[in-house]
Structures are given as C-alpha cells and as structure tokens.
Amino acid sequence: MKIKNGAEYIDSLRKVHPVIYYKAERITDVTMHPATAPHVRAAAMTYALADDEEYKYLATAVSHLTGNTISRFTHVHQNVEDLIKKVKLLRLLGQKTGTCFQRCVGFDGINAAYSVAYEIDRKHGTSYFELFKDWLIHIQDENLMVVGAMTDPKGDRSRGPADQPDPDQYLHIVDRRDDGIVIRGAKLHMTGGVNSHEILVMPTTAMDERSKDFAVVCAVPVDAPGITMIFGRQASDDRRDKMERIDSGKPSFGAVGGEAVIAFEDVFVPKERIFMDGETEFTGTIVYRFAAHHRANYGACKTGLMDVLTGAVSYLTQIQGTSKASQVKDKITEMIHLSETLYCSSIACSAEGWPTPSGAFMVDTMLANVCKQNVTRFHFEVARIALDLAGGFIATLPSQYDLESKDVGHLVKKYFSGVSGIPTEHRMKIARMIEAMTGGTALVESMHGAGSPQAQRVMIFREGELEKKIKLAKALIGIPVKS
C-alpha cells in the first residue's frame, strides 16, 4: 500500500488534475474546496482505518494475487469471511463518518469486473482477465481509489441504448484503433468521482446484439483528456460552502457521497485497460453482480448512519428532558429495530455467499436485493421517527450567526436551551446534524443508490422460484405435481 493513511491519500489527490466544475467554476483542489473537502475527508477515513491498530483487521486484507497486505477496498473477496468482514467494515465507517465514504463503488466494480473478465475469457478465448489482474495489482499496490462508473443518463427511458435518438445517452465506443478505443457518453451520480484516482467504466444494463458498441468495460484515469466532471448540488450546500460550521450540520464529512457527472468527450482508452469490448451477453452478468454487491452494502453502511442518528436523537431527548418518557423509548426501540433489520440482510447475504468460477465470492443475490429494497423504506422511516423525537425546532432554528450575535445571541441561547447544565450550542449542533442526516439528499441516496426500488423488485420476483413454491403447495394437498 503506497498510500498508507488518510493524510497521504489527501496528498495524493493533489497530484492528479481532473477537470471539475461546480456552480460553473473550476475546482482545482478538491481537498481544500469547501464543496468537496468533506467528502475527501470521509473517503480518507477508509485509508485511516487501515493504519489504525484497532481496525486494520477489518480495513486491510491479504491480496490473493501478490500476498501483500492491501486495503480491503481493493480486495477480491475470497470467501464468506471476507464478505462478512466487509459488512462490518462498512458499518464501522458509517459510524465514524455518519455519511457515505464512497469507496465501495469501486470495490464492487472490481469484484464484478474481475469475475466477469474470467468468464468472458473462458468463453471467447480473450485475455481480459490477465489485463484486469495487472491493473488490479497496480491499484492494490498503489492503494488507489477507484470510482465504479455504471449509471448512464438514459435519455428517454422507454427506449434502450440502440434506440435512443441521441446515442450518447449510453456511453459507447465511437472509434476502434489498433492501440485502443475512443469512448463517448457520460456517467451520472458518480459517488466519490471527484476524489478518486481511477474510473472503472461498466455498462448500465443488460444489452442485446444490437448494442455491441455499448458493451464496454475499461479503466481510465480521472484526468484523462476529454473527461469533465460536474459536481452536483446538495441540500443546504451553501452552508457547507460558506464554512458555517454548526449550520452545515456535519461539517467534517458532509451528509452524502458527493456525486458528480463524469462526461466522456471522446476519451481514448489503451488496449491494456479494456476488459470487455462487445461481449453483450455478459453485460447482464456484470450489472447483476455489481448491483448485488452494492445492494448488500447498503444494509451495512446505512446501519452505521442510523446508529449515529439514533445516538443523536437519544442525546437530544436527554437535553430536552424527555428521554425517560415511554413513547420516546418505544420510538428509539423502533429506530434500532429497523436498523438492525437492515443489518441482518447484509450479514445474511454474505453468510450465504458463493464462489464464482474465478474464485471471487458473490453475495446471495436474493437476499442482497431484499436488503436494498428495505433500505428504500426503513431509512425514511428511521428519519421520520428521528424528526418526530427531535421536535419542530429542526425546521425553525435560527442560524449560527444569530447564536453568536451581540443583538440576539442572548435570546437564542436562552430560548433554545434545554435541561440546565448543557450548553445551547450542543443542542443546536445535534439539531443541525439531525437536519442534515434526515433532509432530502441524504435520503434520496438511500432510495436510488445501488439501483432504484423497482430494480430490486424485478430481481426478487425473478429469483423467487415460483414454480418450486407452487410444487410445495400442491404436494401438501395432494394435487399431482408435474416435475
């Protein structure tokens, strides 16, 4: 691991120079810019834990390729234990940052692309797998952060890639040369994109024969020519931009992953970084594997966030003198119950993991989809309960400026106090953190990250083995079962 800790990671970002826009202006240093720095710090935690004696048993792994100790985020899962350790690492990071730490997108991309490259080669006699391993060893040794780039803009959603009026709505190959390919298109919602080192491009959906130019997997440095990133707005983002420490709620780490558009305007990719080129029959597989891994994660990291939120609300009820009320305890119980229900599915789909032909371990797909589906419900409900317990002042609290004002500061201090002995400032900080963690952007991420709810339902129905279940029912009442 060349990058050994959080500080070195931050330093490393200063050496790459991606083209990033935010509110129509260039960001030249993501580690310093107030819009991106919190996300850099959150990602840095993935590096920091690998250097922390208490946590490195989770945060590192031994490479099956080199035998070196590597960041777990660059590891290919070799067994069920790896899958479960990942779950525990993600929950821990959720607890430490209270937000998205971004790095599992590339992690899941690596695991999906690795296993699929192997299978393409086996079928077609190509050599993607060796190329991929070479690239992966580089990532592991350098300890780079990779953004997994899957979601295309999709334009008119009633049409597939080959039928769009504008073909660029799905990233595709516009030129094939002897030494590589040229790609055009965009990837949206790219979590951690602006503070990654590398982009792992993958197709966004299962494709048919007509879409050969869209079936591409490849790796590109974030500052390759032709790449432009546009960093998205977030709820209350200006507070963060203005460095309003209290009002921004989670000043250190932000409230979401920090998503960007990555546009590819005719980007060249050399041969050795291409891991799929036109094998459309494998597009479904890579999407399905990436999605399953990623959906599994949400029951882990979001549980970590809910742990923080539960703690925040509990502390607030102590400040407000309501923590002993039976209905308060009951609602906190419900927050914990829903959080742990999510955690169960992350653990379960890992415990039921299975080896792909390459040896890389996959989670159980059904249970991983169930996991994510519940996130799209329970995170909202947990937030709703948190807001119930917190009280209406979450929506009406004056600003930090008022707290510190010589004119009205005394009124804010007096009238937003709670039980005696706890500073009003604590109550305000807790309130702002709850505001940031339950507001729009944070929850939208739980809804659509790793695939929208309907995507999970399609998988759950497909993997539901209805024919088998019908046989069980028939057998119990003596209706003949045709096998």
Added chain:
Amino acid sequence: MKIKNGAEYIDSLRKVHPVIYYKAERITDVTMHPATAPHVRAAAMTYALADDEEYKYLATAVSHLTGNTISRFTHVHQNVEDLIKKVKLLRLLGQKTGTCFQRCVGFDGINAAYSVAYEIDRKHGTSYFELFKDWLIHIQDENLMVVGAMTDPKGDRSRGPADQPDPDQYLHIVDRRDDGIVIRGAKLHMTGGVNSHEILVMPTTAMDERSKDFAVVCAVPVDAPGITMIFGRQASDDRRDKMERIDSGKPSFGAVGGEAVIAFEDVFVPKERIFMDGETEFTGTIVYRFAAHHRANYGACKTGLMDVLTGAVSYLTQIQGTSKASQVKDKITEMIHLSETLYCSSIACSAEGWPTPSGAFMVDTMLANVCKQNVTRFHFEVARIALDLAGGFIATLPSQYDLESKDVGHLVKKYFSGVSGIPTEHRMKIARMIEAMTGGTALVESMHGAGSPQAQRVMIFREGELEKKIKLAKALIGIPVKS
C-alpha cells in the same frame, strides 16, 4: 376589508416596523428581503383570492358581527358550511402556492379565543368577550393578518411552567398595572410572524392554579416595543437568499411557512387587549380548541401540497418516458390515495362540527386529531414515493449556474434531457421543486405543526370512550354491564 388584494397587503407590511433579525442582521423590509419575500407572496395569495371572482365564494365570508364582507381568515365559523368552506379554501391555497400560506394560525386563534372569552365571562362575570369582539371587528375591517402565538420554548420538558428554573421558558406576566400588563417570554415556530400585523398570544398548555401568571391571552401589534423576531433557517435557504431561481425550487412561494422566534422582553399590553388573565381552568380549553381547529386544517392544506407534488411527479415521469409503466401508475395511485385519505378527515371533522356556547362552531375533536396524526405519517410516505418516482438525480443534479455555463452548459443540457421535445430546463425545474417539497424543513412542518404526534395520541386515547366500547363488547356476549 380595507386591504383589498395581494398588492395592498404587501404594501401594508411596509407600514409596520417589527424588529426582525435573520443571520444576525436586521430585515427592514420583509416584502423585499429574499429570505422573507416568498412567504409574503404566499400569504398575499389569501388576500388575492378574496378579490378573485372565481374564488371569493370561498375566500370571503359575511361577518356575523358587522354584516360586512370580510376575509374568511378573520371570520368566526357560524355553521358546518363555514367549516367545510374553510377546508376547501385551504386545499385551494395549497394548490396555488404549494406551501404554507400561514394565515390559518391566526384564524384558528381567533376562533378559539372568541369562544373561550365568552365562556370565561359567563363563569367569572368578566368582560373579555366584548373586548375581543371590538378587537376582532378591527381585524375584520382592516383585514389584518394575525399570527396565533402559542408554542413556548418550554426549557426542560420534564417540568411544567411553574417549575422551570427559568420562568421565562413560558411566556408570563411580570407586572400588572392599572392600565395593562407587562409580559415576558417567547413564542417559537411563529409561522407568518414576520409578515403579520398582529400577534394573538395564547397559553401553550393546560395549567393549574400555581400558574396564574402564565394564563394569559392578549393581542399585541408586531411592532410593539420589546418585541424581537428572529427568522429561522430553512433547508437550502441560501439558494433562496441568492435568488437562484431554478435551484431554490419554489422561487415564488418558498417551501414552508417562514417561521420565527418572537421574543417578548417586557412588552406592555393595554387592558382592552387582554382576553384572559389568570383563569387557569380555561387554559386547557383554549389550547384544545385552537389545536383541534389547526389539526383539522392540515388535512386540507397539505392535501393541496400533495396535489402539486403528485402533478410534479406525473409530469416528470412523462418527461422521462416512464409514465406508462404499471408500477409508476400504481405509485401515483398511492400518492393520490393517501392525499385523499387526509382530505377525508378534514371534511369529516368539519361535517361533524358543533356549536360552542358562544355560537362559534368547533370541529369534531377526535376526527381533527386523527387527521393531524395521519399527516405525520402520510406526508412522509407521499414524499418518499415522489422521490422513488423522480429518480436519483434529485440528489445529484448540477446547479443552474452549470446549466447556463459556457463551459459545461452543453453537457448539462445533453445529459439531463428526457424524451425529445421537452427542454432540459423543465426537467430541472420540476426536479428542484420536488427537492424543495420533499426535503427536510417541509416535512418537519407536517410532523410538528399543530402539535407533535404524541399530542394527538393523548387526545385520541382520551376521547376514545373506552368505557362505552367495553360495554358494547360485554353486551354482545352476555356479560353483565354495570352502567
């Protein structure tokens, strides 16, 4: 009605001079300041509809005191029809503004205080009722906006008014003079406070004998000496402050009511504006009536907001090419179903209205509480479904600056387009409105406005007539019923 329309209302606000702080600075003109102007415009709609031929049958009423045509918002409900017209007016205003138009707080305060003043007089031989009517005729004739001021800071919530270490945590009388009283304390979450003309102060909870100084109802002009308002922060408020038209989502009317702290630092109230002074046995009644009216309203105005949100999401699915999908229709059906369920309870508690001794009509308390309780659930669920249907770009969309940028504008236009023929700008505007209507502040208001969920549950249990229901059960199985 001296103030005849929206423009005159806005003009009238320039003639009062309350002390208002926002981010530690004075706001001198709420009609122009970007933080407050949207809320002024929303409240102005209540004036505008009274001047609109299409809607004045709802927006006006005939005063039972003077026989004059008045704004319905200054009217005392005389029958069930009044109650139902109010519900329809509120839903209409919700549809026209997509937000809180604030004026029902004073409206409900007027109705509660009117009926209670009558009953105090009847018991104690006081003359609050005549004073109140005089004040009310003034409000009706001038067509003033009144903020109903009930919620105290409450400090340590495990203690009542008389047991707080700091007595100012509940507004109270600090001096009684021949010509009036002096009050101190604060009222929080004052919806429409900064753009009202008058404050109607009411107690926040039922009180006992020991709390005589806290049992006060009175009216105060917003610019009375000793009054200071602090305007609260809202989600993404800086976008509004910076006049970012698209990014602020609902540029005309804002996303919530515009709440403020109103601090009373030794404010003098003359005798003729005092409508309760120490009659603690009526504190419960006024709270209960105000709350019932106000809870009833939420099933009306919020349904109007959900109508807008349902329309916004429907339009977005058309833009995105998904409007024909069966699961999309099913989710929109659910949004409508939940909205109309809320509306039912507003209509029902009005249809079951009953006259108080003063002749003022009350809604059915049980059904009004049921109404608000469901708002604290269904508004969140409707928002959740809206975000499901809208898609993940709600959380990652670049800014209006980027849309208009010469550097990256072409990328934003291209990659956030939908079906051909609809400008990307429309998709972004709809997305931003959905963001604003489903984010934190907007929903917190539905949770805690008109009382937190537990307050409704206490009332529902109390009014549940358990003993009567036990008798029904016993009768059916032949267990003797002691009457």
Added chain:
Amino acid sequence: MKIKNGAEYIDSLRKVHPVIYYKAERITDVTMHPATAPHVRAAAMTYALADDEEYKYLATAVSHLTGNTISRFTHVHQNVEDLIKKVKLLRLLGQKTGTCFQRCVGFDGINAAYSVAYEIDRKHGTSYFELFKDWLIHIQDENLMVVGAMTDPKGDRSRGPADQPDPDQYLHIVDRRDDGIVIRGAKLHMTGGVNSHEILVMPTTAMDERSKDFAVVCAVPVDAPGITMIFGRQASDDRRDKMERIDSGKPSFGAVGGEAVIAFEDVFVPKERIFMDGETEFTGTIVYRFAAHHRANYGACKTGLMDVLTGAVSYLTQIQGTSKASQVKDKITEMIHLSETLYCSSIACSAEGWPTPSGAFMVDTMLANVCKQNVTRFHFEVARIALDLAGGFIATLPSQYDLESKDVGHLVKKYFSGVSGIPTEHRMKIARMIEAMTGGTALVESMHGAGSPQAQRVMIFREGELEKKIKLAKALIGIPVKS
C-alpha cells in the same frame, strides 16, 4: 312498514320458502337453523332499531314517493343529511351486532338502480323508472329485505362475459318472451341472501355492445322457481352449528354476513320487474354507483365492529392486569386512530354527496373508494393489534366442554383466570369473541366485500385528475400550461 320489528321480520321469513342447501342438506327454516339463525338475528336488528324510540330518527326515513315512514334501508337518499344519517346508522348497527347486518347491499342496489333507471329512460324513452318506483313502493310498504346481487362467478378472469367458454359464468338472458325474460347464471358471495325476501339482480361489470344479454337489472323473489342457494362455510362454523355458546365466540349474531351462492337455473322474470335489458352503456354506471355507495358503507359498519373489538381487548387487558401499561394504551390508541380514520372517509364522502338527475344523492366517488381501500388495510392492522394485546391463549384455549368438565374443569378455571374477582368464564368469552372477530372469514369480508382492493385503485387513479394536478405544478414554476 308492514314488518314493524325484529320479531315480525323473523316471522316473515317463515312465510317464504327459498331452496337453500348447506353441507348438502336443505335448510327449511333459516330462523331456526344454527348456521343461519345468527345472521337472521343480525338482520333483525335493522328492523328492531326502527321500532326503538332511541334510534328511529336514524333507522327510519320518510319516503319521497309516498310520504310514509319507512325503514331507512328502503329509502332513496334525498340529500346529504340522508347520507350522513346512513353512516351513523351503520356504525350503530355495527356496534350493536359486532358483525355484518347485511341489509345495506339491497339498500345500495336500490339507490343505484333507481338513479340509473331514470337515466336510461331519459335516453331511450323506456319506462324502467316507473316500474322501479312501483316495485320500490312495494318494498317500502312491506318493509322487505332485498339482497343486491351483483358478483358473477367470472370463470376465467382474463376474459370478459362474451368471451367465456361457458356463458353462464356471467348471469344472462337465455330467453325473451312477451311477458318477460328467462335468466341463467349465478351470483356469488350473496350477503344476507338466505334471509332476504327479494333479489335485485344487477350486472357485475361495465360491458360493451357484444354483451347485451348480460346487461340486465331485475327483481326476483327469493323463492322463484329455478333459484337455488348454497350457504357457504365460515371459519369455525361447526361450533356455531353445534350451538357451542362460548366457543362460537359471537353466539347471537355470528362473525360475518352469512354468504350464499344464488344459482339461477332458467328463472322467469315478468316484464314489470325488469329495470334494464340490454342497455350496455349503463352497465358501468350502475356498477360504479352501487360500488361507491357500498364502499362508503364500509367505513361506517366496520368502524362499529372495531369499536366492539377495541372494547373487548380493553376489557381483556383489565382482566389480565395489563391495562395500565404504556404500550397497551398506545396500541389501543392506534386501534382507535385507525377506526376513526375509516369513519372519516365515510362521513366525508357523504358530506360531499351530490344529486344525480333523478334526485337520488350519490356519495363522492373518490372518497368512497379511498374509504374502502383503507378498510382492506386497517381492519387487518386493527385485528393484528387486538391479537397482540389479547395474548397467545386466543390460539390455545381449551373448549367450553373442558371448562365445564368434572375432570379438568378445575384446571381450566384455575389456569385461565386473571385478576381476582372476575370469573374465568368472562375471560374465555371475551377471548372467543376476539378469536371470531379477527379470524379468517371476518377479515376476508373486509378485503373483498364491495370490491377487491385493485378495483378501488383503478377508480382512484381514474378520478385523480392528473392533468389538472400537472397544471398546478407547472404553474408554480413557470412552465407554460397548455389548457
């Protein structure tokens, strides 16, 4: 009203002689047979209340046809007050019987057929309306019970009436004669069928031109030649059949409506009893009106049932010594909350009633559908909470025989006792009533009676005015609205 009270109603049933089978045997006297007698008694309550000074203001009405005082169940709603009185009557009857009292099916059929007959005549110059009024005056004067017969067997649900392999899957005209028609088919789930005097046949769905023979409305006496009824099984029906008073749970009135198949094997209907014959374009209207009225009712009668269930559970917690626990109170609050939410929609759709061209008043269709949709959710949830509070012994309680056994009676008395002073028998009776009211049949009725959940969703979407809502949204953000 020729039939003046419950006893006379029971007596009247002995004078009609429908062909009824139950478990393959004929039932010759429904008033005595243990399978049907409880349902007779429940229906008798609708007659009894009309003779009860306390309730006759609800249970009777003045006929707009004759000016006579009639049972409300034979009345055509003339205004909103009628609709609301109906709601209160139904809730009251639910409280008095704890079950379905059946008579609103015919009631709703009368109201739907009345208004549609008028409109057919207006369009086609037929004279159904006069015939219908004649028949209705007869029903009113005699005070007969009418079963509204709508639901056909439907065979293969993927095909309509005209495309069934077996045309009898939808009731239809098989012969037209000078003096009348001959009909064949069946109506399923006929609530109160075995203890009615008359059958009002209606089509089950909207039909097209090809289905003229299926578009028939007519009235038939229950003992017309060719009619055979088969009474359905119910959960734990044998307990009732064996007159096990305690174990049957609700010995007086049963737990559901008492449903039967009514088969029509070439039944002749004379001309004067035909109210639609082939006017397919009105089939949708009559279904939609009947359904709306019937769906509206469910929020009234089922609330009455839930009142009983809430009382039963409350009493049981008193017996068991748990009534003071905070979580018990909270769950009872939830039962009440859900019940009253349902009640709101019944009241609301009535308060928003409107006159059809015939003068008969209709409920608001949207709100009536919303009402029923919530019944399919909340009745289950209320039952679930009841079972939670009641305890596991609901499923394991020994029989009444054991209670009374000389061998083990002492053990049952001892080990199923609660707080001292209340007989074990009371606890058992309450438990059995809860068992009967929360078990299968009772809840299935709430799911599918008045139409299955999907039927309501179709109506809610259809009536949701999406285009209007889209305009509201566009207006708020300045997107041009094409009218």
Added chain:
Amino acid sequence: MKIKNGAEYIDSLRKVHPVIYYKAERITDVTMHPATAPHVRAAAMTYALADDEEYKYLATAVSHLTGNTISRFTHVHQNVEDLIKKVKLLRLLGQKTGTCFQRCVGFDGINAAYSVAYEIDRKHGTSYFELFKDWLIHIQDENLMVVGAMTDPKGDRSRGPADQPDPDQYLHIVDRRDDGIVIRGAKLHMTGGVNSHEILVMPTTAMDERSKDFAVVCAVPVDAPGITMIFGRQASDDRRDKMERIDSGKPSFGAVGGEAVIAFEDVFVPKERIFMDGETEFTGTIVYRFAAHHRANYGACKTGLMDVLTGAVSYLTQIQGTSKASQVKDKITEMIHLSETLYCSSIACSAEGWPTPSGAFMVDTMLANVCKQNVTRFHFEVARIALDLAGGFIATLPSQYDLESKDVGHLVKKYFSGVSGIPTEHRMKIARMIEAMTGGTALVESMHGAGSPQAQRVMIFREGELEKKIKLAKALIGIPVKS
C-alpha cells in the same frame, strides 16, 4: 438413534400414556385421534428427514458427547455452521409441512439448559451439568421428542411469581425430599406437548431472591403421575375432527403446532433429573437464551410456511386467469420480499453466533429478537396479501359436502371453476389451504410464539447500546465525550 424414522416415532408414541383431554374427553391414542394425528404427522417429518438421503446432512448431526449420529433436534450447537444448518432445516420442514413441526421447542430448551447448567455449576459447585449430559445422551440415543415447557399461566400480570394470590400461577416446588422434589403449577401453550416423550421444565421469567421455589429446571416424562394435558381448540377444528379432507385445508399436517395445557398436580421429580433448584440469578439467563434461540427459529420455519403460501396463491392466480396481471406479480413480489427479509435475520443471527462457556453456541441476541419482532408484523402482512390475491370466495366457498352433493354438486363444480382444464376441486383445495394458513390460530402463533412482541422490544432497547451510539454522534460534531 433408536427411533429411526417417522413410522417408528408414531409407533413410539403408542407406548407412552399421558393423560390428555380434549373437549372434556380422554384421548388415548394421539396418533389416531383426528385432533392430534395431523400434529403427530408434522412432528414425524422431523424424524423422516433424518432418514432421507437427500436431507440427512441437515436433519442429523454428530453428538459432541458420544460421537454418534443423532437427530439435529437433540444436538447442542457446536459452531456457527450448526446454527445455520438448523435454520435451513427449519425452513425445509416449514416447506414440507406448511405448519409448525413442534420439535424446536425442546431443541432450544436443551441448548439453553445445557449452557446454563454448566455456568451454575461453575459458580455454585453443583453438578447439574453432568446430570444434564446424562439425560441428554439418553434423549439423543433414544431420539426422543422433548417439549420445552416455559410459559406459566401468570394470573394477574401486574404481579410477579411471589406476589400472586394463587402461587400455582407460576410452577413451583411444593416439597423437597431426599430423593427429589414435588412440583405444582401449569405450563400453557405447550406446542407438541401431547406427542412428546419428555417435558423439560424451565422458569418463565427472570426472578429475584424471593422466588427460589419458582426457579426450577427439570425433566419429567409426559406420563409421570400428576400430569394432565388439555388440548386446545383451533380455528375450524371440527372440520379436522370430522375428517373433512378438503374443508380442513391442510388435512395432513394441520395449521398450527397443536398446543396443550400441561398441568402439574404435585408431580415428583427425582434428583438426577433436576438441573436448577433455586439459583434465581440464572433464571434470567435461561429465559433469555431459550427465547433468543426460539425467536431465531421463527424467521426460518415461518419463511417455509410463507413459501408454501406464496406457491398456493400463485397457483390460484393461474387457475383464475390473473397470474399475468402486473399488480398480481407485484403483490407476489412483496410476499417473497417479506419472507426473505425474515429469513435474513435467522441467517444473520446464526452467522453472528458465539460460544457460551460450555461451548454451546448462542445466536446473536439482538438479531434474533429483531427476527421475531418482524415475524409479528410480516406474517400478518403476507397473509393479508395472500387473501387479497385469492379473492372473496375464501370466505364464502360451500363445503366439500356440497361439492359432492347430487343436488347441488353440479352448481358448485360449475360456478367455482376457473380457466378450463383445471378441476374445480383443485381450486377448492388451494382455497381451503389458504384459508387454514391465514386464519386466526395460525397467525396468533406467529404473534405470541417465542414471546409476545413487547418482550422483543424490551430486549432490543436493552441491547441497543444507546450510550455507545450517543458517543458516535457527539464525536461527529465535536462535543466532548466523557468515556
């Protein structure tokens, strides 16, 4: 394993002679009596699978005490793999029987008592552990079925064991002799009690010093003198009693566990079968361990039942011609989703298993409680959806007698048919099975078996580590954390 398969198990039951009453009469042969035979057959499946080549890898284990191959139901979990195999075995048995197969109660009792006996000895120098192992080897070698007997009647639930007016409301020691003890009291809801060989008595709650006589763990044969069982009623039990094959719904295996009261009227227990006697400080531990194991199971066996129910409903929609409708697929997806969510928690709490000092493995307590809590919600919701999809005829279907009647059989066959080619009898059988699996008793079992919902909430709150979570929150916003 002396008892080698299902037939031998059934045979073995004929050799024990417990005193069993049902409807006030003695049952002399539980294997033949229609009330108990279905439950015997369900339990026999646990024996049959151990003799089935396909399943014995799950259904058997190797005894850590003797090295012999034993039934898994008599095994002490030695590792995580054992816990996970148990989960898979339980789901499989749920699929094969569609009901409770009863034997896990003793299984969990064995695991709890084993680990606690070890710990009592370690603290007190007693020798319970050796005695327990001797008894367990006997159970394993003979392959006996053990009923775990925990739940006491509890009388007035507002009082503990020592404060009951009638001390027998909690089973207790009434005499201590040199060679053993005499116990009195009762255990309720004893699943599988009537067809077990042995009873393992355990305390029902954590107890204090004053309750020494109530703190008893011991084993008693089912036919020990002084023991009387009373078999409880179930929903629609008479259908089963009358051998109505179709109407009883699940003729082979019944719909629940077959619960009985077991009364102990001064039963002598010899010294070598006593495993706790007065060590009150361990009562909490044994309850907590038994409960955790048992709660973990519900996510496995009930998922098996839901698999059957999902299959039954799917088949029914095929028969009815609705299986292709989008809303049908969506509801089946939801049934699967909820089922698999439950399964996740069973797998997860097993994957997170941990060794007690005795070496016996425990499940994760938090996750096991979360599991059971969800069962009390999701099983009801799955049943509700099943009833939605099945249709109203579940509640109105005529009897098997009618189907076979020469008078009305042709009508039943005709009018309850579906798509052509599938016999009406199949539709009726499926309907009756759905009725049996969604009716009262079956669901009550899911609510209260393994502890009522509130019991789980208490544990979830207690194990929620709120203090740790508060620290996480404080750390994120820079509020000092006192260790």
